[in-house]
Amino acid sequence: MDINQAELDKFVYRTETMYKRWSDLLHGTASPSKVEILPQALMELGSASQTLQTATEELRQQNDELTKTRDLLEIERQRYKDLFDFAPDAYLVTDLNGKIQEANRACSELFSISPQHIVNKLIISFVTLDDRHKLRCQIVKLTKMEKVGEIIICCQRRDGEFFHAALTAASVCSAQGKVTALRWLIRDITEERANSTPQSSDLDLSKNRPLYKYCKRETVPLGNDIIWYVHRGLVKLSSVSEAGTEILVGLVGEGMVFGASLTVQQIYQVTAISDVELVPIMQKEIVNSPSLSHAILPKIKQRLQQTEYFLVIAGRLKVEDRFWNLLQYFKQYFGETTPKGTRINIRFTHEELASACSTTRVTITRLIQNLQQKELISFDAKRHIIVHGDL
Secondary structure, eight states, X not given: OOOOHXXXXXXXXXXXXXXXXXXXXXXXXXXXXXXXXXXXXXXXXXXXXXXXXXXXXXXHHHHHHHHHHHHHHHHHHHHHHHHHHTOSSEEEEEOTTOXXXXXXXXXXXXXXXXXXXXXXXXXXXXXXXXXXXXXXXXXXXXXXXXXXXXXXXEEEOTTSOEEEEEEEEEEEEOTTSOEEEEEEEEEEXXXXXXXXXXXXXXXXXXXXXXXXXEOXXXXXXXXXXXXXXXXESOEEEEEEOTTSOEEEEEEEOXXXXXXXXXXXXXXXXXXXXXXXXXXXXXXXXXXXXXXXXXXXXXXXXXHHHHHHHHHHHHTOSSHHHHHHHXXXXXXXXXXXXXXXEEEESSOOOHHHHHHHHTSOHHHHHHHHHHHHHTXXXXXXXXXXXXXXXXX
């Protein structure tokens, strides 16, 4: 049951009216004719109590579901934070001015500085003067959400030693689509340059590996020692709450990875949202191959960003806000610009949208109708959602 403001105001008015009548009777201020309203006051009291009890149970149920969803997402967030901290390559997060906010252990070791001292330092302070302009240009592009490639710069450790590094960066966006931070992957390539055998960050993960195909709505087996690389299509990662409802954990598209080792969830299901092609990569192979590890780490980063975004969505108190933020995420990552607006290329059922927003299918249907009436969304001939603007 969804209780809107109008229904709440009506309930409050009825309760106040009933209380006034009851108070008059209790204090003897009612005239003889008003004593006749006692049965009516009792009926209103019973009706109000029943409505209040129903509303309380509904709110308690919604709060329990939201709490469980937050707990699951927090576990996922902690899991990926551990992967960040113990990643083999240097990885850090800066603000839009390049000030370091977070850095993993490999980053501290790379620059020969303790983890507590690297925070709040400017990233350009670890770069030689000749290459600082190149890095500043990279930062400006990232703040404007422009796509940038890998750059090679010369860095200097705190002990004075120089080394060549390959930097790969990406913008971090808020739920409103604004750039809030920058993520950096830093790789020491001094030895590679000396041997004239630089490694490519665009390693073809599908080369010389089997390709598994799954049809839409088909369940994909996880496998304990396998990291799956999505070569084509989209899969849905979901878990199940104690109440038996589905909880959306992630959406993994082309170029992203997933696997049983990347989660601590015991109940974890993978479903093909579209026809997909998957490439299996054994964990032992990743451990024994630096180039493969370098190619996989940015893709794990994508899953971390998505988990954080879903955590932000789950934290919204109003279901309307959770649903609209979910549409904004789909718009950013699965959207295609059209004359009418941004078309979301993936079709989701109302049940899938409800599980992502911790609500019911009926509520999602109502919210879609409201957004259509406000002309914020529409549907094309193939029932794909088109997002027109902002709330």
